[in-house]
Amino acid sequence: MLPDRREPRIRARPAIPVDAFLSEAVRLADAALECALPRADAWPARLHQAMRHSVFAGGKRLRPALVLGACRACVGDDVLCAPAMAAIELLHTYTLVHDDLPAMDDDDLRRGRPTCHKAFDEATAILAGDALQALAFETVAALGADAVAVLARAGGSRGVVGGQQEDLDAEGAPVDASDACRARLERIHRGKTAAMIACACELGALSAGASPAERAALVRYGEAVGLAFQIADDVLDATASAAVLGKTPGKDAAQGKLTYVAVYGLERARSEALRLERDAVAALAPLGDGGEQLVALAHFVVGRDH
Amino acid sequence: MLPDRREPRIRARPAIPVDAFLSEAVRLADAALECALPRADAWPARLHQAMRHSVFAGGKRLRPALVLGACRACVGDDVLCAPAMAAIELLHTYTLVHDDLPAMDDDDLRRGRPTCHKAFDEATAILAGDALQALAFETVAALGADAVAVLARAGGSRGVVGGQQEDLDAEGAPVDASDACRARLERIHRGKTAAMIACACELGALSAGASPAERAALVRYGEAVGLAFQIADDVLDATASAAVLGKTPGKDAAQGKLTYVAVYGLERARSEALRLERDAVAALAPLGDGGEQLVALAHFVVGRDH
Numbered sequence: 001m002l003p004d005r006r007e008p009r010i011r012a013r014p015a016i017p018v019d020a021f022l023s024e025a026v027r028l029a030d031a032a033l034e035c036a037l038p039r040a041d042a043w044p045a046r047l048h049q050a051m052r053h054s055v056f057a058g059g060k061r062l063r064p065a066l067v068l069g070a071c072r073a074c075v076g077d078d079v080l081c082a083p084a085m086a087a088i089e090l091l092h093t094y095t096l097v098h099d100d101l102p103a104m105d106d107d108d109l110r111r112g113r114p115t116c117h118k119a120f121d122e123a124t125a126i127l128a129g130d131a132l133q134a135l136a137f138e139t140v141a142a143l144g145a146d147a148v149a150v151l152a153r154a155g156g157s158r159g160v161v162g163g164q165q166e167d168l169d170a171e172g173a174p175v176d177a178s179d180a181c182r183a184r185l186e187r188i189h190r191g192k193t194a195a196m197i198a199c200a201c202e203l204g205a206l207s208a209g210a211s212p213a214e215r216a217a218l219v220r221y222g223e224a225v226g227l228a229f230q231i232a233d234d235v236l237d238a239t240a241s242a243a244v245l246g247k248t249p250g251k252d253a254a255q256g257k258l259t260y261v262a263v264y265g266l267e268r269a270r271s272e273a274l275r276l277e278r279d280a281v282a283a284l285a286p287l288g289d290g291g292e293q294l295v296a297l298a299h300f301v302v303g304r305d306h
Numbered sequence: 307m308l309p310d311r312r313e314p315r316i317r318a319r320p321a322i323p324v325d326a327f328l329s330e331a332v333r334l335a336d337a338a339l340e341c342a343l344p345r346a347d348a349w350p351a352r353l354h355q356a357m358r359h360s361v362f363a364g365g366k367r368l369r370p371a372l373v374l375g376a377c378r379a380c381v382g383d384d385v386l387c388a389p390a391m392a393a394i395e396l397l398h399t400y401t402l403v404h405d406d407l408p409a410m411d412d413d414d415l416r417r418g419r420p421t422c423h424k425a426f427d428e429a430t431a432i433l434a435g436d437a438l439q440a441l442a443f444e445t446v447a448a449l450g451a452d453a454v455a456v457l458a459r460a461g462g463s464r465g466v467v468g469g470q471q472e473d474l475d476a477e478g479a480p481v482d483a484s485d486a487c488r489a490r491l492e493r494i495h496r497g498k499t500a501a502m503i504a505c506a507c508e509l510g511a512l513s514a515g516a517s518p519a520e521r522a523a524l525v526r527y528g529e530a531v532g533l534a535f536q537i538a539d540d541v542l543d544a545t546a547s548a549a550v551l552g553k554t555p556g557k558d559a560a561q562g563k564l565t566y567v568a569v570y571g572l573e574r575a576r577s578e579a580l581r582l583e584r585d586a587v588a589a590l591a592p593l594g595d596g597g598e599q600l601v602a603l604a605h606f607v608v609g610r611d612h
C-alpha cells in the first residue's frame with residue numbers, strides 16, 4: 001500500500017538517552033495531534049473543546065514514543081510516522097474518556113485535572129470519546145487500509161474494548177491464584193494494554209515500510225513490553241508512595257482488583273516483568289543496532305518508579 | 307485504490323418495486339453483518355452478545371439499501387458493496403446505542419425491544435457502541451483508505467457526532483422561527499442524518515468504482531434525501547397515530563424539540579420535503595437510467611407513513 005519512502009541511509013540513527021527520546025516523542029506527538037484535531041472554535045465548539053481537553057492533558061505519550069521508536073528502528077524518517085503517532089494517542093485518549101465515565105470507573109480526576117465528564121458533562125464526554133475514535137481512523141487512513149485494519153483490530157472487541165469488558169465482568173469475582181483467575185488476568189492485560197502497545201509498534205514499522213520480518217519482530221516486542229508495562233503498573237500501585245505515584249496507592253488491593261500482585265505476589269510479579277523485558281529485547285534481534293532505542297525503552301517501562 | 311471490478315455489462319439493472327428492493331437490501335445487509343460480527347460465544351461473549359442484540363434488532367437497513375442502490379446505479383455488482391453495507395449499519399447502530407444511554411436520550415425501548423443498556427448494563431452498552439464503531443472501520447478497510455476517510459468524516463465531530471452535540475446544546479433553548487433557530491436546525495439535521503445518508507451513497511459509488519462525476523452526483527442525492535428523510539420524520543411525529551408510528555407521536559412537540567415542524571409549520575415542512583425530493587432526483591441526471599431505483603427510493607423516503 002505504502003510506497004517505500006525510506007531515507008537512503010541504511011543504518012538507524014544511534015540511540016539517545018531515554019528522557020531525551022521521550023521529550024522528542026512528546027514534541028512530535030503533540031505537533032501531530034495539534035494538526036489532526038479541529039480547532040477549539042470550529043463547529044461544534046463544545047465538542048472540540050472537550051476533545052482537546054482530554055488529548056492535551058499532560059499524557060506521557062508512551063504509545064506515540066513506541067511508534068516513533070519502531071519507525072526509527074526500521075530506518076524510517078520521523079515524518080512518515082506522524083499520522084500513526086497521532087492516531088494511536090487519539091484512540092488511547094478516547095478509551096480513557098469512556099473508562100472515566102460514571103457507569104465505568106467513575107473517576108473525577110486524571111493526572112490532577114477534572115476528567116472530561118466533570119469538566120464538561122456526561123453526554124459531551126460520551127460524544128467526545130466517540131469523535132476521538134472516528135478521528136483516530138480518519139488520521140491513520142493516511143497510511144493506507146492495512147494500517148486502518150491493524151488499529152481497528154487492536155481497538156476493537158477482541159482488543160482494548162474486550163479487555164475492558166473482561167475487567168468489568170471480573171468485578172466482584174474472587175481473586176486467587178487459581179488457573180481461572182490467571183487466565184482471566186492475562187486476557188484483561190493482553191486486551192487492555194498489550195494490544196494497543198503492540199499496535200503502536202506495528203504501526204511504526206508499517207509507517208517506515210518495514211519488511212514482514214521486522215514488522216513481526218516489533219509486534220512480539222510490543223506484546224512483551226505491553227504486558228511488562230501492566231505488571232510494572234500493578235507493582236507500583238502496591239509499593240510506591242502517593243507522592244511518587246501522583247495518586248492514591250494500594251487502590252487496586254482495596255478494591256479487590258484482579259492484578260498481577262494479587263494473583264502471583266510481589267516477588268513473582270517483579271521477576272515476571274523482568275522476564276518479559278528479556279523477551280522483548282530478544283524479539284528485537286532481527287533489527288540489529290536499529291533496536292537499541294527500543295531496548296532502552298523496554299528497560300525504562302519496567303524500571304520506572306511513577 | 308480499488309481495481310476496476312465492474313461487470314462487463316454496461317447498463318444498470320432495471321429498477322424493481324421499492325418493497326422488493328428493500329427486502330433484498332435487508333437480506334444482503336444481514337448477511338454482510340453476520341459475516342462481519344464475531345460469534346456470540348467468542349471472547350468476550352457478553353460484549354459480542356450486546357453488539358449482536360443491537361445490530362439484529364429489526365432495523366429497516368435504509369442506509370445499506372442506499373449503499374446498494376448507489377452501487378447498482380454505477381453498474382457495480384452487489385458483492386462489491388457488501389463491506390460498505392455492513393460498515394454503514396455498524397456505525398449507525400453504535401450511534402443509536404450511545405444515543406439511548408441514560409446520559410443522552412435515556413430510552414428504555416427501541417422498536418419495542420429493550421435498548422442495549424437495559425438488556426445488558428450501561429457500561430456494556432458504552433463498550434458495545436465503542437466496539438461497533440471499531441468494527442465499522444475494520445470492515446470498511448476492505449474497500450481501501452479512501453472509503454475509511456469518507457466514513458470517518460461522516461461519523462466524526464463534523465458529521466453525526468457533531469449533529470448530536472448540537473442537538474444536546476439546543477436543549478432548553480427557545481424554539482422559534484428566528485434565523486438562529488433555522489441555522490441550528492439545519493446544522494443538526496445535516497450532521498445527525500444527512501451526513502451518514504450521503505456517506506452511504508458515496509460508499510456505494512466508491513464500491514462500484516464509480517467515476518468522480520457519478521460519485522459527486524450520488525453525494526448530492528444523498529444530502530438531499532437525508533434532509534428530506536429527517537423532515538418526513540418530523541412531519542410523521544407531528545401527524546401520525548401511535549398505531550402507525552409504533553411509538554408515542556407528538557413527543558417532539560411535548561419536549562419542546564427543535565424540529566422542522568416547530569420552526570416552519572406543517573405545510574412548509576411538507577413542501578420542503580417535496581422540494582428536496584425533486585433536488586435529489588435532479589442530482590441523479592448524470593446516471594441516466596441507472597438512477598431509477600434511487601428515484602423510487604427517494605419517493606419512498608419522503609412519502610412513507612411509518
